[in-house]
Amino acid sequence: MADSLVIVESPAKAKTIGKYLGSKFIVKASMGHIRDLPKSQIGVEVENDFNPKYITIRGKGSVLKELKDASKKVKKVYLAADPDREGEAIAWHLAHYLEINEGDSCRVVFNEITKQAVKDAFKTPRPINMDLVNAQQARRILDRLVGYKISPLLWKKVKKGLSAGRVQSVAVKLIIDRENEIDAFIPEEYWTITTQLKHGDAAFEAKFHSLNGEKKELGSEQDVKEVILAMGDSAYTVAEVKEKERLRNPAPPFITSSLQQEAARKLGYRASKTMSVAQQLYEGVELGKEGTVGLITYMRTDSTRISPVAQEEAKGYIEEKYGSSFAPDQPRIYSKKNSNAQDAHEAVRPTSVLRDPDSMKEYLSRDQFRLYKLVWERFVASQMTSAVLDTMTVDLNVGAAVFRANGSKVKFQGFMKIYVEGNDDGATDEEKFLPPLAVGDVAEPEAVDPKQHFTQPPPRFTEARLVRTMEEVGIGRPSTYAPTLETIQKRGYVAMEEKKFIPTELGDLVIQLMEEFFPEILNAEFTAHMEEDLDHVEDGKEDWVRVLASFYESFEKRLEVAEEEMKEIEIQDEVSDEICEKCGRHLVYKMGRFGKFLACSGFPECRNTKPIVKDIGVSCPKCAVGKIIERRSKKGRFFYGCDQYPGCDYVSWDKPSIKPCPQCAGLMVEKRNRSGARLQCTQCDHTEEVLEDQDQAE
Template identity: 80%
Template structure:
């Protein structure tokens, strides 16, 4: 007969820990928060120390009744929501609705859902931590005040349905500022000279470095031509060879933000998807005979700390699999990434290093396996020896000019045997190989290639870059990045083009108003300082009411000014040249989640809409009659198809080129690689590099 009730957030988590606790425990799920601020009103008594008025969330009545009924049948009630501010707040709300004594030890927390961790946690329940609860309440109320006070102003003065928020508005401002940088950027000309050389049967490249003993930046064609004349007919001779040993160290195990960044780079996961799949891995996966097991530790953390027991288990696996040389003499310790980083939880790691990805692959979905593999490999690599590389720098003389070739090779792979960290540029870290070279070697000249370049503006933000920037600036916390990025897209403030964020006209307009009337909301330092204050509330060194009071004092004055001085802006729809085929009225340009589209000006009487079709100047390779146009999928991803669809079903995720394959005359499509863009034939093995990746070099 069960004598204890355990309440967690989700059915998956309930299933996993229920198996560990046995028949004396009933485990039920609250399905997230039970109470929250009402949607229909601000729900905060500003004059009464910001007292929140919580109500039962719509649709949760039956869940609450079930929990109340179950609580009457047991002696003990344990609240086992996630070990963070949000989880602590869920536990506190549950304690209120179930009439639990807050002073009793009813709170149970664990950083991983494994049998040992869960059983250990139930041996030492604690009281609800009100500092954590108050930090969550302060953030919730702060965001409610900003959202529910500014949004009505924007509805009245600009457009219905707009919203503002502390973190989301700063994120849009960062994207807008980058767009302004790109618009203001003035490209500068520069040149390079590449010598393709050969010794024996091995070819390699070297770049112009010096002329007449001076380092020289090539800024125009005249300089290049003078150098080419000076070296014309000269032999390329190895002047100096420098060899060095270089150690390369592994990256720290994942935090929430670094996991989101790496999953975006390597798996093409959006931040929201990463967190959703990580939650599944944390709450448990059914491993057949082994039952349901939590595969990773808690995934909302900004700590890189690792438990000694996990390090020891990883060491045993590494020695058994790769040998003693692959483990460092002492276990690796990683410092906090920033002063604001919390250390409440460990880094994200597998709950058992011995559970390698291939051994559990058959029990997981494709996405679960790929993310688990990423977490497992990153953690194992973080506990391995450094890689040893031999680097080679070779100066090659040609007349009065010096060309330089740089390369390296791996002497000992160390952690690279398992995993190498990605980067925001999408490039790989493959090191160029150089053949054995010695001073005095005469090299065969295959080609001397002068090339004109222009500096590129800073790149737009990808999700990975934006998460990294928000973290570096101290904006938001691990749990806020994914919902923030989702919100700014849903509101139509930004659009995604080629996986990069661009501000929409609506986003620009909202930021313009916010900058004028609420500059502190968009101020990075102000927002980061506010995050620090919330951290101090969590630590028990700051009073949450005082933090809100300090903010609201100036915010209220800003609201009064904005109410008086913000002018009404009428956003008129831009009329297109197209006519609605259903009612004959003009189609107008509208702004949606994925950018502009066409809609009938007769709305709501006529609800006809159609995408804006962009002709890319390529004849359809399948029917030879239609034109290839740029389209968007339902999820906003760009693809290319024939404008005669459905008569012709040609479709391609890669952008077709107007140029036919010179080898077989088939379709060429654009592919991106570490050098930039290449044209690849869809029928034969023809590949042509067409663009240097100067934008990433500029970054």
Template identity: 70%
Template structure:
């Protein structure tokens, strides 16, 4: 007969935990948060110490009734929500609703959902940590005060449905500031000279370095001509060959932000998708009769790269068996700690390194497997020996002109046998140079000057933006996914070719915020507030005092903005199309899923239609339609016939507006990660060289 009730957030987590606890325990799910501030009002009494007014979340009445009924039938109730501020707050709300004694040790926490971790956690229940609860309350109230006070002003002065947020507004400003940098950027001309040389029958490339030992930048074609003049008829003599051995260390195991970044680079996952799948892997997947449901990774909301000694030992055992003694570490590798890190949990790692991706792939969806493999490989590599590279640098003189060639090759792969961290610019490792000796005369094959212009800073991808938010202390890793979702949903930014750009609406809102609420957009101020929340969690600061220090000046700015902010008229951009229903001009509108066309006669005429991007390519299937760019339900671009549904031709690859020179069929752009974009024929083996 069960005498103990355990409450977790999700049914998947309940199923996994229930298997380990046995028949004396009933495990039920609260389905996430059960109480929150009301949506219809601010719900915070600033005159009474920022007292929050919590209400039962709509739709949770039946869940709470079932939990209360279950609690009456047992002797003990344990609250096992996730091990973070939010989980602590959920546990506290449940305790309040169920009338549990907060002086009793009700709280059970674990970093991984495995048999040993669960049983150990239930041996050591603790009291609900009110410092954690108050830090979460303070964040929630702070965000509510900002959002529910600024948003109505924006509704009145700009447009209904707008919102402002403490973290989201700073995020939009970062995107807008980057766009301003790009628009104001003035390109500067520069040149490079690459000389293709031959040593011992093998070709390699050396680049102009300077004159003698002095490094020179080539800023014009005249500078290039001066180089040519100084090296005319001079032989290429090898002056110096420098060989070194260099060690390369692996990336540390994942924290929340680095997982989000790497999943974006390597798996093309959006931040929200990464966190959703990681939650599934953490809560438990049924991996067959041998183990059943088991949590595959440790808790995925963490800012620590710390690894338990048990996990280090398991990894060492696996590496020794699979790769050999030269691949194991002589002593555990220590990772530098981020100064902003709370270090509450371990890094994200597999709960059992012996549970390899290949062994459990039949039980995982494609995306679950890909993310699990990424986490498993990153962790294993972090516990392996360093790679050893042979590097070589060669200085070559042509008269007084110096060229330099560099190269490297892997001498011992170490961790690279398993995993190499991605990067945002896609640069590759240098290739190794052929045998070259000092004093050797080299044969020149050709010399090629190239004109370049400096490029503006790139727009933010999700990975770059998450990295910037983390580096500047804005928000916390668990907030990044919802923040990026919100700023897009509100229409403040758009994602084009996987890069964020501010919309006109976003620019207007941020410009007004800069004028009337500059501290909200101040990166240092926002980071300072995050530090204040951390201080509450650590028991150093009082949560009411932290809120009070913020609210005094904020209330004055609200009053000033209410009086002085001018109304802004947002005019819709007209298109070249007319409405087929009433003949009025169609205008561009921005909705949840991007831009679309709507009749300017709204609300009299409610005609809308998608924006069609033509490719100029005839449909190869029906031969009468045109291929247009379309978007799937998940916003992935594909190409289809404009005669759909009569013609169902679709292609994920972009069609090219010229026929195959070999068979006259349709050519498409084929994107490959390493090779770049190639043009290939859809019927024959014709292929053009990749543009990388």
């Protein structure tokens, strides 16, 4: 007979924990939050110390009745929501509804859902931490005040359905500021001179470095001619050789932001998908005879800290699998990258390093396996020795010019044996080997290649770049990155093109108004300071009501000014030349989550919409009548299909090329990966590289 009730957020988590605790415990799920501020009104009594007016979330009645009935049949109720502010708030709301004293030892927290961790947690239950609850309440009320006070203004002055958010507005401004930088960017010309050289049987390359003993930038073709003239017919003679060892250290284990960034780079996952799959791995996966086990630790964290037990297990695994030379003498300790990091939880790591990815593969979906493998490899690598690289720099005199060749090779792999951190530009660490060279050696030139380039503007934000920037400037916290990125797209303030954010006209307009009337909301430093204040509330160093009052004092004055001075703006839809085939009216351009589309100007009487298609100049290989056009799927991904659809059902995820196959004249398609692009024939095995100027590639 069960004598204790345990309440968690999700059925998956309930299932996993229930197997660990046994028959004396009933484990049920609250299905997330049970109470929240009402949607129909602001729900905050500003004059009464910002008292929130919580109501039961619609649809939770049957869940709450089930929890209430179950609580009456047991001696003890434990609240085991996630170990963060949101989890603490869920526990607090449950305690209120079930009439549990928040000072009782009813709260149970664990950073990983494994049998030992769960059983240990139930040995030391604690009271609800009201500092954590108040930090969550303060954030929720802050966001409610900003959203519910500014949004009606935007509805009245601009357009219904608009909204403003505290963190989301700063994120949109970052994207707009970057777009303005790109628009204002003036390319500058520069040149490089690369020489292909041979010494014995070995080929290598060297690049122009200096002229007449001074470093020289090549800004024009005339500069190149000057260097070529100074080189004359002189031999490439080795003047200096520098060799040294260089250590390369592993990246720290994942925190939330770095997990989202690396999953975007290496797996192509959106931030929301990364967090969804990570939640599944955290809550538990069925592992055959072993039962349900949580495979990773809690995934919302800003700490790189690792428990000594996990470090010891990793050390033993590394020594047994790879040898003692791959395990450092002392465990690696990683300092906090961000001074604002709370260090409340461990880094994201596997709950046991002994569950290597290969042994888990049969139990996991493809998405789960790929993310688990990433987490496992990153953690194991973080506990391994540094890699040792032999580097070599060779200067070659050619008349009055100096050319420099750089090369390196891995002397000892260390952590690189299993994992190397990615980067935002998709560049790879290609080893460039140099032949054994000594001062006085002469290399034979095979080709001299002067090349013109132009400097490139800063790149648009990918999700990975935006998360990294938000972390660097201190806006948002681990639990808010993914929801923020989703929100700014749903509101139509930004769109995604080729996996990069671009601001919409609507987003630009809203941010202009916000900048004029609510500059503090858009100030990244101000927002970062607010995040620090919330952290201080969590630490018990600051009163949450005082934080809200300090913010609201100036905010209220800004609202009064905006109400009087903000002018009404009518957004006119851009009319297209296309006619609605359903009602005969003109179609107009609208902005949606995935960019522009066409909609009938007769809305809401006529709800006809059409995608904006782009002809890529290729005839359909299937019907030979239609043209291939670029389309978007419902999830925003580009694909290519025949414009005669549904008469012709040709479709391809790969972009067809105008160039026919030189061997069979068949259709060639573009295949892209992180190492570049290539054209591949759809009818024979012919492939060829797509030559791209590296400076033009993002």
